[in-house]
Amino acid sequence: QVQLVESGGGLVQAGGSLRLSCTASGRTFRNYLMGWFRQAPGKEREFVASVNMVLGATYYTDSVKGRFIISRDGTLNTVYLQMNSLKPEDTAVYFCAAKMSDLVLTTTRNYDYWGQGTQVTVSS
Numbered sequence: 001q002v003q004l005v006e007s008g009g010g011l012v013q014a015g016g017s018l019r020l021s022c023t024a025s026g027r028t029f030r031n032y033l034m035g036w037f038r039q040a041p042g043k044e045r046e047f048v049a050s051v052n053m054v055l056g057a058t059y060y061t062d063s064v065k066g067r068f069i070i071s072r073d074g075t076l077n078t079v080y081l082q083m084n085s086l087k088p089e090d091t092a093v094y095f096c097a098a099k100m101s102d103l104v105l106t107t108t109r110n111y112d113y114w115g116q117g118t119q120v121t122v123s124s
Helices: none
Strands: 005-006 012-015 017-025 030-038 045-050 059-060 070-074 079-084 090-099 119-123
Touching: 005 090, 017 030, 017 090, 017 119, 030 070, 030 079, 045 079, 059 070, 070 119
Parallel strands: 012 119
Antiparallel strands: 005 017, 017 079, 030 045, 030 090, 045 059, 070 079, 090 119
8 A cells, every 4th residue: 555654744934945745655766756745725736846756856836936946765665855945935745646658747737656744834
């Protein structure tokens, strides 16, 4: 059974940083695409970033480019999202997602597995 567990959320002031972690279990994620999404109150869940677990290739939505960094560890079971220069508009529940694919996928319906989410709140 595949499980994705996020951690690292919290409350931070604007301009600050947080690092989110997503630990995956239940299978080998070598051929997977891992993504981070976020959902603010009253809004749809939106793509943030993704990483190809084999190649390490990354992709970001425009609003976080230059501020967020997605990475994976050597075990290929943990994915990180380093968030710098945080803004109040980054406030949301952040979700980790997984899909066996070598494509760049940015929509929620493309991903098969989801974590429970972790809250990130950025105060002004």
